[in-house]
Amino acid sequence: MTSGEANRVTRRSFIGWFTLLLGAIPAIGATAVGAVSIVGSVFRRAANGAQRFARVGVVREFKMGSYRRVELCGGGADAWRRDAARVEGAAYVRLESGGSFTAFSTRCPHLGCEVAIDDAGRAFRCPCHGSEFDASGKRKRDSAGKIIGPAPRDLDPLAVRIASTGEASQNGSPPQQVVEVEVATFQTGTSSRKRI
Amino acid sequence: MGSAPESTWRRLVRGLDERTGLIAGIRSFADSPVPGGARWRYVFGSALLSSFVTQIVTGVFLAFHFSPTLNDAWGSIVYLEEKVALGRELRALHHWGANVMVGVMILHFAQVVLAGAYKRPRELNWIIGLAAGGLVLMLALTGYLLPLDERGYYATQVALNITASVPGVGPSAVSILQGGARFGVESMSRFYTLHAMVLPGALALLVVLHVVFVHRLKVTAPFSAAATNEPFWPRQAFRDALAMSAAFALTVVLALAVGTPLLAPADPARAFDARPEWYFLPLFELLKLLEGDLLLVGTVVLPGVAALALVLLPWLDRAPTVATRSRLRVIIPVFFGLAIAASLGAKAALDDANSPEYQRRMSDAHRAAERARALAKQGGIPPSGPTHLYENDPVAHGERLFLRHCRDCHAIAGDGGRSAPDLAGYRSPKWYREFFRDPNTTKYYGHEESVSKGAMKSIEKLGDEKLVALAAFFARGAEMRGVDEGTAKRGETVWKGESCMELCHTFSGAANPSGNVPDLKGHGSRGWLRGFLVAPGDARFFGKRNRMPSFRDKLSSAERDAVIEFVATLHEK
Numbered sequence: 024m025t026s027g028e029a030n031r032v033t034r035r036s037f038i039g040w041f042t043l044l045l046g047a048i049p050a051i052g053a054t055a056v057g058a059v060s061i062v063g064s065v066f067r068r069a070a071n072g073a074q075r076f077a078r079v080g081v082v083r084e085f086k087m088g089s090y091r092r093v094e095l096c097g098g099g100a101d102a103w104r105r106d107a108a109r110v111e112g113a114a115y116v117r118l119e120s121g122g123s124f125t126a127f128s129t130r131c132p133h134l135g136c137e138v139a140i141d142d143a144g145r146a147f148r149c150p151c152h153g154s155e156f157d158a159s160g161k162r163k164r165d166s167a168g169k170i171i172g173p174a175p176r177d178l179d180p181l182a183v184r185i186a187s188t189g190e191a192s193q194n195g196s197p198p199q200q201v202v203e204v205e206v207a208t209f210q211t212g213t214s215s216r217k218r219i
Numbered sequence: 220m221g222s223a224p225e226s227t228w229r230r231l232v233r234g235l236d237e238r239t240g241l242i243a244g245i246r247s248f249a250d251s252p253v254p255g256g257a258r259w260r261y262v263f264g265s266a267l268l269s270s271f272v273t274q275i276v277t278g279v280f281l282a283f284h285f286s287p288t289l290n291d292a293w294g295s296i297v298y299l300e301e302k303v304a305l306g307r308e309l310r311a312l313h314h315w316g317a318n319v320m321v322g323v324m325i326l327h328f329a330q331v332v333l334a335g336a337y338k339r340p341r342e343l344n345w346i347i348g349l350a351a352g353g354l355v356l357m358l359a360l361t362g363y364l365l366p367l368d369e370r371g372y373y374a375t376q377v378a379l380n381i382t383a384s385v386p387g388v389g390p391s392a393v394s395i396l397q398g399g400a401r402f403g404v405e406s407m408s409r410f411y412t413l414h415a416m417v418l419p420g421a422l423a424l425l426v427v428l429h430v431v432f433v434h435r436l437k438v439t440a441p442f443s444a445a446a447t448n449e450p451f452w453p454r455q456a457f458r459d460a461l462a463m464s465a466a467f468a469l470t471v472v473l474a475l476a477v478g479t480p481l482l483a484p485a486d487p488a489r490a491f492d493a494r495p496e497w498y499f500l501p502l503f504e505l506l507k508l509l510e511g512d513l514l515l516v517g518t519v520v521l522p523g524v525a526a527l528a529l530v531l532l533p534w535l536d537r538a539p540t541v542a543t544r545s546r547l548r549v550i551i552p553v554f555f556g557l558a559i560a561a562s563l564g565a566k567a568a569l570d571d572a573n574s575p576e577y578q579r580r581m582s583d584a585h586r587a588a589e590r591a592r593a594l595a596k597q598g599g600i601p602p603s604g605p606t607h608l609y610e611n612d613p614v615a616h617g618e619r620l621f622l623r624h625c626r627d628c629h630a631i632a633g634d635g636g637r638s639a640p641d642l643a644g645y646r647s648p649k650w651y652r653e654f655f656r657d658p659n660t661t662k663y664y665g666h667e668e669s670v671s672k673g674a675m676k677s678i679e680k681l682g683d684e685k686l687v688a689l690a691a692f693f694a695r696g697a698e699m700r701g702v703d704e705g706t707a708k709r710g711e712t713v714w715k716g717e718s719c720m721e722l723c724h725t726f727s728g729a730a731n732p733s734g735n736v737p738d739l740k741g742h743g744s745r746g747w748l749r750g751f752l753v754a755p756g757d758a759r760f761f762g763k764r765n766r767m768p769s770f771r772d773k774l775s776s777a778e779r780d781a782v783i784e785f786v787a788t789l790h791e792k
Contacts, residue, residue: 035453038453038457039452039453041457042453042456042457042460043460045457045460045461045463045464046269046456046459046460046463046464048463048464048467049269049270049272049273049463049464049466049467050269050272050273050276052273052467052471053273053276053277053280053316053467054276054280056277056280056305056308056309056312057276057277057279057280057281057283057309058280059304059305060280060283060284060299060303060304060305060306060309061280061283061284062304063303063304063305063306064303066304100599102294102295102298102302103291103294103295103297103298103595103599103600104291104294104599104600104601104602105598105599105600105601106601106602108602109602
């Protein structure tokens, strides 16, 4: 091969690649913009990071010892929507003897099914894969000391706070003490507890 | 591993080719003979194909973000533009890509007519091309609606009404298109399905057929071209690739430089001057020219005749060759038609550009759009839909209520009814000053049906200095900000000094003994207006002379407050 022929081949292959590139630019450009737009959601989720609470009832509605299921309406934004009535989850809540409250997320830490509560309101069982939890949210063990079911960790506790409604009612009775439960979701399937 | 990658790659390609015939397929396109050699005039088809591919790509990505429902469509677009990385750019590429695609399509069409490429044996491919063109226009029409802003909504209403005007099948066609007699939740699903699935699917099918036939029948060389052929690769391929990139570059430039319009959310209760995209403007203008019973001529007859003539073009053209000179009888009418369409479109655009009325309404619409977008960003969109956004904003809510309940009687700067005072400038010192000069002009109480025509006489004889002070005094009483305190104080002195005025008007905040003349304490202030809207016929206001309806039952107290907040902004007008 002479050097002139080699040059011509190189030039031809350069123009060939350049032509392919020119032809592909529209599709590549459009795909790149679109891909960035959908991948961006991975980085956007931290925006709603502030701790939020949902009002679930007045203090005296809660009994000591047995759990009550409440729905959590946190009024949080969902992308472009803001819906004060949106239910974002549920919690099991009970009053403790010291006047404090305990609350657990109703989601099983295994794969997120809603755990069921027994009739006495004192123990939980996941209907999906059979994990069982006691009244303090701990995983139950069988007689051999082995954990029952596949859940990798105990039920996820939610923060509870007592707030005052601030306004006296019409007949002059003092402001109500209300129970507010944290609205939170946790990564399922992991032994460590991680908020998402 | 020095030479391994290349040979692995080659082995892979060879293996793939063995199983698929890939190389042979590519080669058959690359070696496809271009009659008369590579030419720039052959590039439009490829550029159009590339535009279509780009639209599919951007369209599929948009579908990841878009929520095609009445209550969410507009909000999902705002969210896309405000919160999604490159979301604004993605939408702009799709919007301007559609415009560029229609533009390239017109060029492609013109080139095919000029070249005589519709002639035997390409008649079928010509008709396939025309059908594909029709689908592109339908894609544009259905896509226009989807953001569900005022522009898309009203333009689509017009298109649907035109369709409904077609005798016989019209109303049924509209009912099928929008899923019922009236536009509603189902309409969005149907337009979205048409725009994102049915039409692009059908178009892709026609485009594949079109390209296969071009591959089989080759392009049409100019009559004078040498009878030699040249393979598609590389010289024609280079020209085509450059045209594809150029069309995309134009799209990118338009997308970045102009941006994509998104007006306020569609609200059937608001007026809007519907205008279609530029490529439908000729039809729009035609409809302005053909009134009444002639509507069908513009919507059905003329477009139908034009479409039929185009379909029959291969048979209308009896010329034995593609020589331009022998086909002037076909070329001239087609280009004459294009020129007429262009002039009609240009006239429509110029009419709007030169109409202060239209420009004013458009700038109002743009202001409304900005406010709606700001509200959406700030508080999100209620589940009841974006038209309820305004309820978070008293002024915007008040404006909507004003338009619905007040404008039939009260105009703002001439826009509205004429039986009650025009409220432009209301409660400003200037408004009061002009009122003192002549309360009985049509801007104030000069209308025939007015509350108190002639009841009050001009007080111009007091002289400008006193009246300016008096105007400032009342403007301050009406809670206007920025009124000069000194002037207002002097006005108060004027008021107290001119006891003649107290003979008619009181300044107590209570009912006037005569019962027919408004008490002026706080006239025009929020508190005064609150009472006035509830009971304008009260002795404290116009008494027996009153002609203004009470809004006690028509509006809630929050709605009345919103109207008052809006009226409080009118001093700027």
